[in-house]
Structures are given as C-alpha cells and as structure tokens.
Amino acid sequence: MKIVFENINKLKAATHLNKHEKLISGITSAIESKDLVKGDRLPSINKMVAEIGFARKTIVKAYEELKGRGIVESKNFKGYYIADVNTKTKLRVALVLYAFHTFQEDFYNTFRAELGKKYIINVFFHHNNLDVFKDILTRISGRYGMYVIAPIQTLEVSMLLKKIPSDKLLVIDRHISLPNDYSYITQEFESSTYEQLKELLPEIHKYKQFVLFFKTDSDYPIGILNAFNKFIEEFNINATVEAQYKTGSIKKDRLYFFINDSDLWEVLKDIKPKNYTIGKDIGLLAHNDNAIKEVIFGGITTISIDFKKMAKESANYIKLKEHTRKIIPSQLIQRKSL
Structure with a gap:
C-alpha cells in the first residue's frame, strides 16, 4: 500500500491530471512496476482519505473507473483488489445478445473492430429465456464499465435494467421502455x-399465396407479425402464418417470408430437386440481411436494418459517452428472389 500513497503524492503537483486521474495513475504505475500484483488488496477508501486527503467521492470515482476497466474488483464489500494487471x-464491456445469428455476428465483428484491442468485450447469450437473462445479469452486475444489452421486451426486464446506472447501459436491437x-x-x-411490404405489393401479387413463418413462442419480433396481418387484411392478400417450414411441403406459386434462416435453408434445399425458378415459380423474402443472402441463388430480397451501422454507432457511444436515443430504420433490399 505504501507505494500507492507515494505514487499519488508525487503526482499531486501535476497540473495536467485531475484528482481522480492522479489516483488512477498512482495505482496503475504501482501495477506496471510490479509493486502491486493480481490479488493484492488496495487501501480502503477511509485509508485513502486519511493518507492523501482527497474527498471520499473522488476516491470512489477512481476505484469505480478501475473496476470498469477490469483492473480492480470489489469482493463482498470486503475491499478492493487487483483483478488484472x-x-x-x-x-x-459486457455484450448481451439473443444468440449468435449471422446478422448478430456481423454486429459483433464490426463492434469489435470499431472499439479496438484496448477494449475488453465479453459476450453473453440469453436466447430469449428470462431465467438465463436474469442469471447473466446477476453474474455480470458490477463487473463491467459498460453494458450493451439486447433485452427481452418485458416489464420485468425493464425493471432489472433500471438497476444499471444509466451512464453504463446502452440498449440495442430491441426497444424497451426506460427513463x-x-x-x-x-x-x-x-x-x-x-x-416495406406495401412497396413490394406488385411483386406479392404475382403469387397465389403469401406464407409467413412465425413462431409466437420465440424471440421473433411481434411487430413483424402485426405488420403482416395488417398488410394482408388491408390489401386482401391470400395469406397464411405457419410456425415453421415442414421439409418437402414447398408449393409452386407461393411467396415465403422467413424470420429464421433455418427455414429459408430448408426451402432452398427443397427447391433444387423441383427445378423451380426462384423469383418466378417461388418467391422468397427474408428478414435480416447478411452476405450469404446477397449472393445465394442470385440474391434473396430482405427487409433489414444495417447491423454494421448499429454496431458502429454503439461503439461510438461507448467511446464518446454522448447520450443517444436512436432508431435505425429498416430498408428494403430487392434482389432476384421476387
């Protein structure tokens, strides 16, 4: 502990650092000189106040910043310890996603690249399971400097997220009500x-039936189902909603709309032996774009946001900490599948 006090006292005259930065520099210098190693206990807040004369809130701020960087951890209110050198x-950064779908992989890769190597990102998946989500929050609470979370859209999750300080939480992907x-x-x-469906109306009229694959007990956004039902009713479209595609059930003159890529791949496998022409005999429309949909079978038409743009803006928020409340608009990407 003595070396920490010595380092901080040496920095007291430094005009380019504020008080909490002097505390951080004093501790990190002791780590870099190996006078502090992983597992060492830091001086208590009261001890710091007595020895260096800084305000209690200044010391707390410095310790919390070091916690956010993963350098320090607090153990059951028994003090602060060196967790990483x-x-x-x-x-x-704790990144909490639904699952590692292809479009979320695009988000992660861009997010990782934008932040750079000095940011530590740990990824967690809740799979739209409330118990798993709650367990993740319990395990990561207080251990990260920033929480980037794709939430389950329930009131209970909203209440749980309010326990995270607003300056340490960024909600992504699915919207949820927060202050x-x-x-x-x-x-x-x-x-x-x-x-987007209205824009596709001429293409949709080419087919005898419009089929949406939608599981109501999954993480599929209910807004898509609501939009589909409103659209087919308003424009008198012959349509149906099925939970998932059944292998071998493909029919000519149908337009299939996919939320889950696994259903899309099954349909594509069934198309080949039938010698159907995509965009003529069969129509395909998918949610969430990715590189595969851009090239496979001449391209699959999608309704999607730009996940790379969302990732870049999320990374920018973490670096600048400027309050933001933004909705990324979806776009229609028309290809040969209609």
Missing part, C-alpha cells in the same frame, strides 16, 4: 415492415 485496458436518461440504438419492426 493489464493497465492498457480502457474499458470492459429518458438511458440511451438506446434500436430498430422498429411494425411500421417499417408494413411500409
């Missing part, structure tokens, strides 16, 4: 999907 880390001081970068499903 990598002093170059700027921030530890105005919380930031989000999300997408909207209902009105945007409806508008």
Whole structure:
C-alpha cells in the first residue's frame, strides 16, 4: 500500500491530471512496476482519505473507473483488489445478445473492430429465456464499465435494467421502455415492415399465396407479425402464418417470408430437386440481411436494418459517452428472389 500513497503524492503537483486521474495513475504505475500484483488488496477508501486527503467521492470515482476497466474488483464489500494487471485496458464491456445469428455476428465483428484491442468485450447469450437473462445479469452486475444489452421486451426486464446506472447501459436491437436518461440504438419492426411490404405489393401479387413463418413462442419480433396481418387484411392478400417450414411441403406459386434462416435453408434445399425458378415459380423474402443472402441463388430480397451501422454507432457511444436515443430504420433490399 505504501507505494500507492507515494505514487499519488508525487503526482499531486501535476497540473495536467485531475484528482481522480492522479489516483488512477498512482495505482496503475504501482501495477506496471510490479509493486502491486493480481490479488493484492488496495487501501480502503477511509485509508485513502486519511493518507492523501482527497474527498471520499473522488476516491470512489477512481476505484469505480478501475473496476470498469477490469483492473480492480470489489469482493463482498470486503475491499478492493487487483483483478488484472493489464493497465492498457480502457474499458470492459459486457455484450448481451439473443444468440449468435449471422446478422448478430456481423454486429459483433464490426463492434469489435470499431472499439479496438484496448477494449475488453465479453459476450453473453440469453436466447430469449428470462431465467438465463436474469442469471447473466446477476453474474455480470458490477463487473463491467459498460453494458450493451439486447433485452427481452418485458416489464420485468425493464425493471432489472433500471438497476444499471444509466451512464453504463446502452440498449440495442430491441426497444424497451426506460427513463429518458438511458440511451438506446434500436430498430422498429411494425411500421417499417408494413411500409416495406406495401412497396413490394406488385411483386406479392404475382403469387397465389403469401406464407409467413412465425413462431409466437420465440424471440421473433411481434411487430413483424402485426405488420403482416395488417398488410394482408388491408390489401386482401391470400395469406397464411405457419410456425415453421415442414421439409418437402414447398408449393409452386407461393411467396415465403422467413424470420429464421433455418427455414429459408430448408426451402432452398427443397427447391433444387423441383427445378423451380426462384423469383418466378417461388418467391422468397427474408428478414435480416447478411452476405450469404446477397449472393445465394442470385440474391434473396430482405427487409433489414444495417447491423454494421448499429454496431458502429454503439461503439461510438461507448467511446464518446454522448447520450443517444436512436432508431435505425429498416430498408428494403430487392434482389432476384421476387
């Protein structure tokens, strides 16, 4: 502990650092000189106040910043300890997603690249399971400097997220109601999907039936189902909703709309032996774009947001910490499948 006090006292005259930065520099310098190693206990807040004369809130702020970088951890209110000797880390980020779908892989890869190597990112998947989500929050609570979370859209989850300080939480992907001081970068499903379907009306009329594959007991956005039902009723479209595609059930003159890529792949496998022409005998429309849909079978038409754009803006929020409340609009990407 003595070396920490010595380092901080040496920095007291430094005019380019504020008080909490002097505390951080004093501790990280002791780590870099190996006077502090992993597992060592830091001086208590009271001890720091007595020895260096800084305000209690200044010391708490410094310790919390070091916790956010993963360098320090607090153990059951028994004090602060060195958790990691990598002093170059700027921030530890907990990224909580639904699952590692292809489009979320695009988000992660861009997010990772935009933040760079000085940011530690740990990824967790809740699979739209409330118990799993709650368990993840319990395990990561207080251990990260920033939480980037794609939430389950329930009131209980909203209440849980309010326990995270607003300056440490960014909600992504699915929108959820939180007070105005919380930031989000999300997408909207209902009105945007409806508008894109209207734009596709001439192509949709080419087919005898419009089939949406939608599981109501899954993480599928209910807004897509609402938009679909509104659209087919307003324009008198012969349509049906099925939970999932059944292998071998493909029919000519149908337009299939997919939320889950696994259903899309099954249909594509069934098309080949039938010698159907995509965009003529069979129509395909999918949610969430990715590189595979861009090239396979001449391209699959999609309704999607730009997940790379969402990732870049999320990374920018973490670096700048500027309050944001933004909805990324979806776009229609027309290809040969209609």
